[in-house]
Amino acid sequence: MKLHDIATGSRFEYDGQIFVKTGPLTAASENGGQRIIPRYAVLKPLDTGTPASAAAARGKLDKKTVLAAFDHFYQRCSPLVDSAALPELESARQRFIAALK
Template structure:
């Protein structure tokens, strides 16, 4: 794996040392030193997130989660923000209805 494929903060092994990516070309070693990692370097990623085959989201599940989110927002924004929140809700629903399947 190449450094540009790792997120900032990701841990990886390079030349027998463990590093944490701190920038586009830089990393900090566990010993505390900074190092420039060449773009051509092949790295061994550590702590990769497990990838589960979740597939696509089902529209009813997204709508239920979004409605629960909106209910919480309604309690937080008070009366003054209700109309604006409802407009945002309608824009979101319109956007997902007019887009391709989730």
């Protein structure tokens, strides 16, 4: 199997090491460090089932955590914004919150 056939976030074996695909030509070793994987390299996939879904599940954030972080961000930014721009900032905040629902 070639690197372009493997979903980002999926694990594979190459050159006796275990990697996780991080980009179109790059992978992170489980031992640390990044490496460019040649296009000609033949890889052994290690993830079974739906690797893209597994990768997405590992990176999924809890909605409450996101809202709390954004609330903290908003509270810190509000005093820095000119009072004339506050309505636009609040509107952007409401759109962000609505997008999470």
